[in-house]
Amino acid sequence: MQVGVLSACSHSGLVDRGTHYFHTMNNDYGITTNSKHYTCMIDLLGRAGRLDDALNLMKNMPFEPDGATWGALLGASRIHGNTELAEKAAKMVFRMEPENAGMYVLLSNLYAASGRWSDVSTMRLKMRDTGIKKVPGYSWVEVQNKFHVFSVGDSTHADTVRIYGYLEELYMKLKQEGYICSAKLVLHDVEEEEKEHMLRYHSEKLAVAFGIVNTPPGGRPIRVFKNLRVCADCHNVIKHISKIEGRLIIVRDSHRFHHFSKGICSCGDYW
Template identity: 80%
Template sequence: MNQDYGITANSKHYTCMIDLLGRAGRLDEAQNVIKNMPFEPDAATWGALLGASRIHGSTELGEKAAEMIFKMEPNNAGMYVLLSNLYAASGRWREVGKMRLKMRDTGIRKVPGYSWVEVQNKIHTFSVGDSIHPERDTIYAYLEELDLWMKRDGYVSATKLVLHDVEEEEKEHMLKYHSEKLAVAFGILKIPAGRPIRVMKNLRVCEDCHTVIKHISKIVGRLIILRDSNRFHHFSGGVCSCGDYW
């Protein structure tokens, strides 16, 4: 960059490099980049490392990255949730509980997740387990039908993501009615074939919903575009434009 283009790398360039190494699972190299940066890493830099730790299941490294983020942004609820997901995936329920207590004691609240879809110039908003939408029974019945098709297609519920130490069947039920799934199902039911389904979500899409929407795009043959808090996801034919890393 410096030699050929006269551009001096800043923290954002370094964060991008750490993100790329993290995508490739080269976590040691990502750490070395952080150590050798010509300036102190910021919360975004450590966040890239924490995201890579979540994807590749490196709890120890995730704890280290989260600790640095908490020092810089003690009220960042999203980082508490990411670290809790790491603990839950490895069955460390005591640590999950500690994260909840820490959030409660410091007054940090997780922002409720909402998803919305526009149908005939009207915005339809959904929350997890939505019980107030006038067509909820039809939406839930359609999701049950899709669930059967997805399991035949090889779908397995990502119950490791549920931050509660409960039975597997209950975990599956808790995951089944996330807001983005409800919005996608409603969009498919109401938006004519051949037109894309466009859904917005105020938070990052969870791993299970991401997998589900990939299966749905393949089963129903529709383009589904989901804009979460991090990026656009284009689902088509069972794959997503993000390459399963977000």
């Protein structure tokens, strides 16, 4: 229960409240803090950009940090572009959990955002040599009591032509509104135009597009599920879709529910 409360504070940016709960656990209620509580606090501080505070808390823990704790620090370092701290955290995670594919991906993301393509290639080689495979992302949406599953760049669905046609028209509208794709999310050293094309057909965008073209305007909410965390570019695009189409779009990713309506997400762009 305590972990759930601290985690909720972390994903909502409630730093002061989370810190208060953490300190009162033992002082007021006699609850002994464990590694999971500390991991939540390091994640809370790190997400808020207080990386030094997160690192100091880790150093003062009454026990040695585990892979999850270092992973939280790595994730926060990736969000705020601190490559030096990310590399330090990744080194510890790889030592404790050498088969943790997610940590390789996080560090690769940071290298790609910094334009360090040789380091991205090195990470790929390490994953290949150790037999580690990235978990493929996929999304699914329920329409008329039937589930439809999509992967990135999926062209196997019977409605592919309508889905891709809708997204082509959508991106013309988005550019008119000043939309700029988050090209730094692409882990390949290719031209900007190719990066935009690769981002355009992420699985959650395909699922939302399918829901739009197969349900009446102003109808029931479109509910999409994804097995991984929704990427920042998809999050931004779906906000626009909710405004353009006047639809409530609910996306459940691996972290939380996102309720998109009128161009705004319930997470406040903090997740």
